[in-house]
């Protein structure tokens with residue numbers, strides 16, 4: 572619940588910022604104030620913000636976009652027993668399962684992007700993810716012996732893809748897929764596609780911090796996207812100015828419990844099965860929300876230096892990494908990152924990696 576409230580706050584802040592940008596255009600008669608609709612899907616607050624004037628066609632488009640996200644939750648959720656992912660996990664170690672061509676493609680594409688991350692993003696992390704309960708403040712720390720057993724199944728070679736019959740399987744009985752770090756991004760991309768096909772020209776879709784933008788604002792004004800302060804609830808730490816594409820954030824404040832002063836959060840290091848240490852929040856800008864979602868999780872696991880190296884190596888990808896320094900929060904910002912205000916109280920470490 573606390574988590575949902577937190578997400579609601581994030582959404583409210585993003586919304587407030589976008590609304591602010593729009594308010595400055597108040598003199599344009601053909602550009603009415605943005606309106607937004609929110610719904611809880613995929614265990615998070617999904618907000619769709621639109622700029623078109625009110626009409627039945629637009630209402631229907633927004634409704635169809637929400638339905639699209641619900642459809643994808645039904646297909647990709649690890650929590651719903653009827654999803655393709657649950658079917659694959661149920662039959663781990665025995666047989667390949669027929670899945671929808673779309674599930675097959677999402678998994679294949681996710682695997683492709685994972686390859687860039689040097690094992691930091693790993694959908695077979697499900698084998699250890701299921702040993703944790705990050706929804707519950709009183710949850711125990713996962714048992715080390717169980718984690719070690721689970722880790723032997725965290726391996727991309729566990730995934731068997733039959734492209735001809737669109738079947739997917741897992742080699743070992745203890746293996747499990749978890750698309751939690753990619754499904755929301757994919758769903759946001761698909762929701763935007765639905766809006767566009769139904770005639771919406773300008774919109775923002777936000778699923779708990781995974782954002783995709785549609786169209787350009789009137790007068791070419793940029794979108795202002797606030798990044799939530801990872802340590803001060805309700806505050807914005809930075810504002811990005813973006814004209815298209817997607818922005819996703821992964822943080823250790825999303826789903827976690829604290830034990831003896833240590834935070835156990837939901838982004839796991841696939842090599843240890845333990846929460847990834849060092850970074851507190853990563854924001855990635857990319858062309859699609861799927862890429863941004865995957866890369867924000869991966870960079871979180873890689874840590875500040877390796878993570879920023881990856882961002883700088885990738886074409887059309889930018890990002891900010893916040894991490895804990897000896898005394899205060901520090902950050903690394905990629906060379907082309909579109910910060911809206913250049914100065915703030917944070918210490919910025921300039922990073923000069925070669926861009927290929």
Ligand code: ADP
Pocket residue numbers: 691692693694696700749750751752753779780820821822825826837838839840841864867868872
């Ligand atoms: P959020 O879901 O809060 O936006 P992320 O996009 O970072 O955060 O995704 C975290 C989710 O991804 C976890 O809840 C889990 O389902 C999955 N996950 C955790 N660690 C990894 C990892 N190393 N690789 C791939 N998926 C992961």
Ligand code: MG
Pocket residue numbers: 752753819820821863864865866867868
């Ligand atoms: Mg992610």
